[in-house]
Amino acid sequence: xxxxxxxxxxxxxxxxxxxxxxxxxxxxxxxxxxxxxxxxxxxxxxxxxxxxxxxxxxxxxxxxxxxxxxxxxxxxxxxxxxxxxxxxxxxxxxxxxxxxxxxxxxxxxxxxxxxxxxxxxxxxxxxxxxxxxxxxxxxxxxxxxxxxxxxxxxxxxxxxxxxxxxxxxxxxxxxxxxxxxxxxxxxxxxxxxxxxxxxxxxxxxxxxxxxxxxxxxxxxxxxxxxxxxxxxxxxxxxxxxxxxxxxxxxxxxxxxxxxxxxxxxxxxxxxxxxxxxxxxxxxxxxxxxxxxxxxxxxxxxxxxxxxxxxxxxxxxxxxxxxxxxxxxxxxxxxxxxxxxxxxxxxxxxxxxxxxxxxxxxxxxxxxxxxxxxxxxxxxxxxxxxxxxxxxxxxxxxxxxxxxxxxxxxxxxxxxxxxxxxxxxxxxxxxxxxxxxxxxxxxxxxxxxxxxxxxxxxxxxxxxxxxxxxxxxxxxxxxxxxxxxxxxxxxxxxxxxxxxxxxxxxxxxxxxx
Amino acid sequence: xxxxxxxxxxxxxxxxxxxxxxxxxxxxxxxxxxxxxxxxxxxxxxxxxxxxxxxxxxxxxxxxxxxxxxxxxxxxxxxxxxxxxxxxxxxxxxxxxxxxxxxxxxxxxxxxxxxxxxxxxxxxxxxxxxxxxxxxxxxxxxxxxxxxxxxxxxxxxxxxxxxxxxxxxxxxxxxxxxxxxxxxxxxxxxxxxxxxxxxxxxxxxxxxxxxxxxxxxxxxxxxxxxxxxxxxxxxxxxxxxxxxxxxxxxxxxxxxxxxxxxxxxxxxxxxxxxxxxxxxxxxxxxxxxxxxxxxxxxxxxxxxxxxxxxxxxxxxxxxxxxxxxxxxxxxxxxxxxxxxxxxxxxxxx
Ligand SMILES: Nc1ncnc2c1ncn2[C@@H]1O[C@H](COP(=O)(O)OP(=O)(O)OP(=O)(O)O)[C@@H](O)[C@H]1O
Ligand SMILES: [Mg+2]
Numbered sequence: 001x002x003x004x005x006x007x008x009x010x011x012x013x014x015x016x017x018x019x020x021x022x023x024x025x026x027x028x029x030x031x032x033x034x035x036x037x038x039x040x041x042x043x044x045x046x047x048x049x050x051x052x053x054x055x056x057x058x059x060x061x062x063x064x065x066x067x068x069x070x071x072x073x074x075x076x077x078x079x080x081x082x083x084x085x086x087x088x089x090x091x092x093x094x095x096x097x098x099x100x101x102x103x104x105x106x107x108x109x110x111x112x113x114x115x116x117x118x119x120x121x122x123x124x125x126x127x128x129x130x131x132x133x134x135x136x137x138x139x140x141x142x143x144x145x146x147x148x149x150x151x152x153x154x155x156x157x158x159x160x161x162x163x164x165x166x167x168x169x170x171x172x173x174x175x176x177x178x179x180x181x182x183x184x185x186x187x188x189x190x191x192x193x194x195x196x197x198x199x200x201x202x203x204x205x206x207x208x209x210x211x212x213x214x215x216x217x218x219x220x221x222x223x224x225x226x227x228x229x230x231x232x233x234x235x236x237x238x239x240x241x242x243x244x245x246x247x248x249x250x251x252x253x254x255x256x257x258x259x260x261x262x263x264x265x266x267x268x269x270x271x272x273x274x275x276x277x278x279x280x281x282x283x284x285x286x287x288x289x290x291x292x293x294x295x296x297x298x299x300x301x302x303x304x305x306x307x308x309x310x311x312x313x314x315x316x317x318x319x320x321x322x323x324x325x326x327x328x329x330x331x332x333x334x335x336x337x338x339x340x341x342x343x344x345x346x347x348x349x350x351x352x353x354x355x356x357x358x359x360x361x362x363x364x365x366x367x368x369x370x371x372x373x374x375x376x377x378x379x380x381x382x383x384x385x386x387x388x389x390x391x392x393x394x395x396x397x398x399x400x401x402x403x404x405x406x407x408x409x410x411x412x413x414x415x416x417x418x419x420x421x422x423x424x425x426x427x428x429x430x431x432x433x434x435x436x437x438x439x440x441x442x443x444x445x446x447x448x449x450x451x452x453x454x455x456x457x458x459x460x461x462x463x464x465x466x467x468x469x470x471x472x473x474x475x476x477x478x479x480x481x482x483x484x485x486x487x488x489x490x491x492x493x494x495x496x497x498x499x500x501x502x503x504x505x506x507x508x509x510x511x512x
Numbered sequence: 513x514x515x516x517x518x519x520x521x522x523x524x525x526x527x528x529x530x531x532x533x534x535x536x537x538x539x540x541x542x543x544x545x546x547x548x549x550x551x552x553x554x555x556x557x558x559x560x561x562x563x564x565x566x567x568x569x570x571x572x573x574x575x576x577x578x579x580x581x582x583x584x585x586x587x588x589x590x591x592x593x594x595x596x597x598x599x600x601x602x603x604x605x606x607x608x609x610x611x612x613x614x615x616x617x618x619x620x621x622x623x624x625x626x627x628x629x630x631x632x633x634x635x636x637x638x639x640x641x642x643x644x645x646x647x648x649x650x651x652x653x654x655x656x657x658x659x660x661x662x663x664x665x666x667x668x669x670x671x672x673x674x675x676x677x678x679x680x681x682x683x684x685x686x687x688x689x690x691x692x693x694x695x696x697x698x699x700x701x702x703x704x705x706x707x708x709x710x711x712x713x714x715x716x717x718x719x720x721x722x723x724x725x726x727x728x729x730x731x732x733x734x735x736x737x738x739x740x741x742x743x744x745x746x747x748x749x750x751x752x753x754x755x756x757x758x759x760x761x762x763x764x765x766x767x768x769x770x771x772x773x774x775x776x777x778x779x780x781x782x783x784x785x786x787x788x789x790x791x792x793x794x795x796x797x798x799x800x801x802x803x804x805x806x807x808x809x810x811x812x813x814x815x816x817x818x819x820x821x822x823x824x825x826x827x828x829x830x831x832x833x834x835x836x837x838x839x840x841x842x843x844x845x846x847x848x849x850x851x852x853x854x855x856x857x858x859x860x861x
Contacts, residue, residue: 306741306742325744325746326741326742326744327745328744329744330744331744338742343738343739344739344742345739345742346739347735347739347740348735349735349736350731354728358739358742358743359743359744361725361728361729362725367725370724370725371723372723
């Protein structure tokens with residue numbers, strides 16, 4: 001059997017934790033090989049070892065059967081290994097081509113030959129159907145496009161093996177569809193791919209084989225054709241996983257959030273939310289479905305005080321909270337799981353413990369007379385870490401060192417712990433493993449049953465349909481339709497999200 | 513990571529200092545001086561007798577405070593190049609109050625010190641405000657504020673505090689930090705009570721940064737403004753506050769000179785360099801209050817000891833500037849040291 005990459009018995013330790021413990025992965029030529037495991041199982045670490053960012057304590061790496069020593073990413077590049085990181089590494093003010101040639105610029109008589117580079121980049125883009133404009137500026141293109149620039153970068157440097165670390169977590173369903181096509185055309189050109197993803201359906205759809213990692217240990221490799229979603233899930237978690245969260249019918253009570261005729265502009269002063277009306281009542285979960293860029297982000301920012309509203313009203317339990325400061329909004333009883341956890345959710349250089357009190361540090365018992373009480377802070381942190389199963393060496397570890405999914409669990413724990421009257425959850429399960437998603441969904445429903453109002457914003461239609469009691473479809477800054485999850489399906493939602501009116505649905509917006 | 517990181521933050525300055533001294537010795541050798549004699553002279557210049565020890569302490573005092581000023585701003589994500597100007601206005605304010613007010617010491621001295629704090633704070637407030645409200649980079653504004661301080665203070669000394677003279681009268685004894693007792697102990701060096709204030713200030717910085725909710729906010733804003741805003745902190749307020757506190761530390765350094773060492777203020781032909789040296793002190797002290805104390809002691813010793821090198825060993829004083837520059841160079845290139853250390857650790861395993 002011919003393997004392009006073999007990682008044999010790899011061990012990688014961090015202080016206080018063994019991230020990879022005797023893991024073996026073998027990649028065949030021309031296959032898409034999935035790497036599956038819970039948050040913090042050690043997938044990113046393993047791939048960083050392959051890419052030369054970390055040195056393993058034990059184990060051996062072979063490329064095309066030859067033992068190699070990858071001590072830095074340049075060596076990985078030379079060996080034809082490219083990596084698309086979950087958090088892109090692009091220079092925003094530069095163009096696509098400038099970003100791609102950064103670090104090995106082609107020169108002509110000592111000057112950078114940008115024209116030649118642009119031609120080459122465009123050629124590769126066309127060959128694999130990436131549809132990237134080589135001269136566009138990074139800051140002007142969408143997240144999905146930026147990811148393709150990262151793919152282009154690896155191809156430009158001659159990668160034969162591409163590592164994708166959770167590429168679909170930040171993409172909309174349409175973009176995911178396109179990415180899958182791109183991966184297939186890469187395979188057709190003789191490349192091999194390692195794909196990290198938490199979405200089991202994607203694995204079933206595109207992958208040939210799948211290696212499962214649990215708590216740093218390799219559990220084994222299976223042929224995707226011989227397995228099923230539930231089998232994969234239980235392999236990875238070590239128990240059976242329920243995919244559809246059980247819940248009683250909602251018992252909505254008084255209105256907690258009432259938004260009327262709300263208008264919100266983005267930073268370019270273009271209206272993104274246009275006279276929007278929305279109610280959320282105690283004891284119900286309202287899911288906002290919509291394609292990214294239809295004003296969901298601005299709506300959430302306006303409610304939470306991060307962005308000024310132009311007109312209209314936002315009433316929380318009968319009190320107008322429009323244009324209050326974020327602190328006032330938080331104090332009046334709103335919890336917010338932000339969409340971008342690195343930008344908003346965490347101070348990455350603070351320990352986990354100090355992140356847990358990010359909104360409450362100035363209150364008792366975490367401080368008294370402006371003096372912090374670290375004992376109370378870290379005790380609270382420990383409590384939340386335990387309750388929400390945040391996998392971290394300790395509460396003193398910097399948030400930066402946690403795996404993506406565990407960072408998210410810490411944020412969710414913090415927001416739920418304040419038991420806010422209204423919980424706004426924006427993409428709460430982005431990047432989480434199936435076990436954690438199940439857990440988060442259960443917690444959201446529990447909050448609902450305790451009589452809290454929950455506003456869920458998600459691009460995942462599964463999640464919207466599963467968890468919501470009512471679904472509000474947002475299109476072009478307005479809520480066009482409110483539907484019951486049991487009376488709709490992904491197809492209808494998809495049409496509504498694209499802006500088409502489905503008969504009878506358009507009316508239900510005004511009154512309920 | 514955290515444990516070895518802590519080890520590195522301690523090891524890197526120590527190794528840098530050693531490398532700097534070794535490099536200094538090599539330079540002395542190649543320039544035809546005797547490094548042993550040179551360093552002996554340096555040692556004697558700093559610790560030779562009670563007088564030099566007193567003078568060394570006096571030199572450490574303002575460096576310690578400007579080091580704290582730069583370190584404080586740095587901990588909250590700001591680069592205060594303006595400590596220099598803040599020292600100058602603090603110095604002026606302290607001397608002005610020392611000259612103009614007539615009151616018993618319990619009122620006069622604290623008042624003069626407060627004036628220096630307020631002046632330095634104001635000089636930090638302006639760049640803080642511009643940064644917070646208009647996004648103007650603090651480095652540019654603080655550099656300009658340095659020049660504004662230098663030339664306006666010179667003009668005030670010339671035309672307001674004196675009649676076209678270069679030095680003011682001595683401040684009233686009720687505003688002076690000078691101590692006959694300390695001078696007596698040190699054969700009439702200019703050592704004064706300021707060192708107590710400076711050490712206290714270091715404790716204050718540690719306390720604010722590590723223990724208070726204000727410090728928690730300031731650091732958070734320095735690390736991530738978006739998350740701080742999300743958490744309900746007032747980002748503008750914290751940027752301004754950081755510059756104000758930083759400026760107050762530097763202003764206090766001015767009071768050390770004005771109320772302690774000199775008791776006057778003179779027209780300056782150029783910068784005092786206390787503020788700029790503060791950047792080096794903060795860097796070597798890893799922006800940590802305790803580290804700044806140690807770094808200030810080291811720089812104070814080197815600078816004071818340098819005075820003895822020409823007479824004691826024929827080595828020009830500039831050599832000490834080279835050594836200091838090299839130490840800073842090694843700290844700044846700590847990446848290399850870190851890399852070497854990691855290599856050693858690996859091999860050791
Ligand atoms: N630089 C680091 N320092 C210390 N610990 C680390 C570091 N990087 C990762 N870890 C720890 O190693 C473990 C594995 O992390 P890794 O990022 O590989 O997980 P993952 O499988 O990619 O998870 P996720 O799906 O959440 O991204 C985690 O417990 C994490 O806290
Ligand atoms: Mg990961």
